[in-house]
Amino acid sequence: MRTCILGASGLVGRAMLALVEDQPWLTEDPVLLTSARSAGQEIPFRGRTLTCRQVQPDSFDGLQLALFSAGGGTSRQWAPVARDAGCLVVDNSSAWRMDPASPLVVPEINGRLVGTGPGIIANPNCSTIQIVMAVAPLDAAFGVRECHVTTLQAVSGAGQAAVHELERQSRAYPAAEGSDIFPRPMAFNALPAIGQQTGDGSYEEESKVLNEMRRILDRGEDLQVTCTATRVPVMTGHSAAVRLVCDKPVDIEEAVRALKNFPGLIVTADPYDYHTAREAAGTNEVYVGRIRRDPGNQHGLLLWVVADNLRKGAAWNAVQIAATAAAAEGMDG
Amino acid sequence: MRTCILGASGLVGRAMLALVEDQPWLTEDPVLLTSARSAGQEIPFRGRTLTCRQVQPDSFDGLQLALFSAGGGTSRQWAPVARDAGCLVVDNSSAWRMDPASPLVVPEINGRLVGTGPGIIANPNCSTIQIVMAVAPLDAAFGVRECHVTTLQAVSGAGQAAVHELERQSRAYPAAEGSDIFPRPMAFNALPAIGQQTGDGSYEEESKVLNEMRRILDRGEDLQVTCTATRVPVMTGHSAAVRLVCDKPVDIEEAVRALKNFPGLIVTADPYDYHTAREAAGTNEVYVGRIRRDPGNQHGLLLWVVADNLRKGAAWNAVQIAATAAAAEGMDG
Numbered sequence: 020m021r022t023c024i025l026g027a028s029g030l031v032g033r034a035m036l037a038l039v040e041d042q043p044w045l046t047e048d049p050v051l052l053t054s055a056r057s058a059g060q061e062i063p064f065r066g067r068t069l070t071c072r073q074v075q076p077d078s079f080d081g082l083q084l085a086l087f088s089a090g091g092g093t094s095r096q097w098a099p100v101a102r103d104a105g106c107l108v109v110d111n112s113s114a115w116r117m118d119p120a121s122p123l124v125v126p127e128i129n130g131r132l133v134g135t136g137p138g139i140i141a142n143p144n145c146s147t148i149q150i151v152m153a154v155a156p157l158d159a160a161f162g163v164r165e166c167h168v169t170t171l172q173a174v175s176g177a178g179q180a181a182v183h184e185l186e187r188q189s190r191a192y193p194a195a196e197g198s199d200i201f202p203r204p205m206a207f208n209a210l211p212a213i214g215q216q217t218g219d220g221s222y223e224e225e226s227k228v229l230n231e232m233r234r235i236l237d238r239g240e241d242l243q244v245t246c247t248a249t250r251v252p253v254m255t256g257h258s259a260a261v262r263l264v265c266d267k268p269v270d271i272e273e274a275v276r277a278l279k280n281f282p283g284l285i286v287t288a289d290p291y292d293y294h295t296a297r298e299a300a301g302t303n304e305v306y307v308g309r310i311r312r313d314p315g316n317q318h319g320l321l322l323w324v325v326a327d328n329l330r331k332g333a334a335w336n337a338v339q340i341a342a343t344a345a346a347a348e349g350m351d352g
Numbered sequence: 353m354r355t356c357i358l359g360a361s362g363l364v365g366r367a368m369l370a371l372v373e374d375q376p377w378l379t380e381d382p383v384l385l386t387s388a389r390s391a392g393q394e395i396p397f398r399g400r401t402l403t404c405r406q407v408q409p410d411s412f413d414g415l416q417l418a419l420f421s422a423g424g425g426t427s428r429q430w431a432p433v434a435r436d437a438g439c440l441v442v443d444n445s446s447a448w449r450m451d452p453a454s455p456l457v458v459p460e461i462n463g464r465l466v467g468t469g470p471g472i473i474a475n476p477n478c479s480t481i482q483i484v485m486a487v488a489p490l491d492a493a494f495g496v497r498e499c500h501v502t503t504l505q506a507v508s509g510a511g512q513a514a515v516h517e518l519e520r521q522s523r524a525y526p527a528a529e530g531s532d533i534f535p536r537p538m539a540f541n542a543l544p545a546i547g548q549q550t551g552d553g554s555y556e557e558e559s560k561v562l563n564e565m566r567r568i569l570d571r572g573e574d575l576q577v578t579c580t581a582t583r584v585p586v587m588t589g590h591s592a593a594v595r596l597v598c599d600k601p602v603d604i605e606e607a608v609r610a611l612k613n614f615p616g617l618i619v620t621a622d623p624y625d626y627h628t629a630r631e632a633a634g635t636n637e638v639y640v641g642r643i644r645r646d647p648g649n650q651h652g653l654l655l656w657v658v659a660d661n662l663r664k665g666a667a668w669n670a671v672q673i674a675a676t677a678a679a680a681e682g683m684d685g
Binding site: 219 | 498500502504518519522523525526536537539540541542543544545549552553554555562573576577578580582584585586587589591593595623624626628629630631641642644645646647648649652654656
């Protein structure tokens with residue numbers, strides 16, 4: 020598939036480019052698109068160098084696949100242009116995630132919704148992806164009725180400038196500093212506020228976990244979800260402490276089996292074992308550990324879920340969607 | 353009260369010494385006791401300098417109050433010696449917390465259990481103190497039936513060496529490093545493992561929150577508690593995301609009122625408002641913010657609870673217990 024990446028110079032755009040290097044359906048060099056500000060940047064690809072170009076109305080002509088990793092505003096502007104030029108758009112912003120015409124896809128769960136030909140497919144929120152990857156097989160096994168989450172999220176979710184600020188402020192500690200990016204100083208701190216205020220007492224990230232998890236699992240208000248989303252001084256890798264309440268009593272061995280049989284998960288069955296953000300960084304899998312039953316509720320289950328927010332939480336999930344479309348087109352190698 | 357501090361050279365011991373400077377019942381200089389290794393260290397007190405002495409069998413003779421902040425083994429060895437010498441021992445280790453003869457006290461909640469004269473009073477676990485401070489008034493208002501917690505805990509809870517290691521590793525990042533103190537590298541990471549393994553799938557810190565919260569609130573298995581305790585790269589200040597389920601439907605205004613009327617809390621009523629670990633560090637209060645109702649459960653309530661783990665989580669709570677005893681003895685200035 021002739022492909023472009025919009026937002027190619029950002030953290031997720033660069034991760035997308037690195038990940039498509041190995042994709043057999045990508046036979047031609049992708050077109051790298053950015054804003055005017057980043058046009059001209061050079062990025063390595065398959066041993067050569069590609070140059071970023073400013074996105075234009077004719078940028079998408081003749082292409083079949085557009086991987087978007089730009090802000091919601093940029094996506095709302097350009098995704099319809101790309102679609103109307105004949106592209107399948109896989110969009111990493113939140114712009115299309117609640118649009119009934121755009122499937123919200125985690126390929127291991129609902130990859131069947133990926134069609135061929137022009138359209139817009141939404142890539143879910145980073146935290147939602149890793150949590151729902153752990154919840155889906157348990158929902159199939161026990162029927163998940165409630166999902167209560169506390170996330171511990173990395174700063175790379177807020178972009179390159181956030182990573183640089185945290186590096187700089189960590190070295191300068193204990194010098195008192197504000198933040199150009201976060202609502203409070205981020206170094207050696209934990210902030211329970213990610214995204215805008217939604218009006219119902221939640222921050223955006225918390226609402227996304229609720230709304231997107233229901234949509235991906237094809238559930239409604241019968242699935243209760245609460246989330247407290249926090250930012251912690253981690254560069255890459257989101258962690259989530261998850262408590263589930265199920266319709267049926269939870270047998271731990273059966274839960275471990277269900278998780279181990281699900282693609283894309285690395286499962287540690289010992290309740291004391293786990294992976295951390297730094298171990299997950301740079302990998303495509305979702306790690307599920309600290310699996311234990313709620314001591315006060317036979318229907319309850321506790322988990323620790325970790326993944327690279329730039330990979331499975333963003334770029335890798337988008338590339339998987341593209342690969343699913345390529346396979347549906349009979350183009351996978 | 354003639355007073356000693358055992359473990360005076362540690363982070364909590366130094367905080368205790370700084371906090372008793374202002375206590376009117378402390379008219380004589382406290383005796384500073386340490387292990388042989390730290391004996392001879394000099395620590396400022398009320399404009400002068402006190403010298404640490406090695407703890408000995410006769411160290412407690414003639415004293416009335418012993419503030420202990422040493423490990424559990426040291427406490428098991430010396431607390432009975434101090435008590436038998438006539439001291440009221442306020443112990444910050446976990447050694448006596450489940451001992452029926454030793455009250456487990458958060459003064460705002462069950463200060464009535466502080467007696468006069470010789471005995472051992474246990475100071476609760478740092479995370480437990482701040483969580484139960486928020487739960488107690490809500491329990492009185494609505495009857496708390498379930499308490500589900502994710503903690504984000506500072507490294508100073510693991511002592512001075514942990515703080516120094518995190519400072520050093522944060523500067524050295526991204527150089528790969530292990531840890532002399534934690535089970536995985538702590539800089540720019542989040543570890544869901546605090547304390548020893550208890551055998552039921554929990555780590556010690558998680559079991560402490562369950563067992564100590566029940567004891568402080570004088571509840572049994574009718575209070576369901578789950579906890580995932582995590583260590584994050586924060587120097588001082590524990591944060592906790594708390595979800596409660598109550599017997600009665602929760603009215604948010606009533607919840608805020610109950611919290612505001614409780615001593616020792618600083619409450620932000622706006623559901624978007626909160627304090628962070630860095631703001632709490634160096635203060636004695638417990639901060640309760642992000643107060644909002646569970647969107648799927650009228651009986652549910654979400655909170656963000658922050659406190660200085662060395663102050664209210666340790667030294668300040670111990671000094672409050674001592675002050676309660678002094679008041680009971682009619683010695684408060």
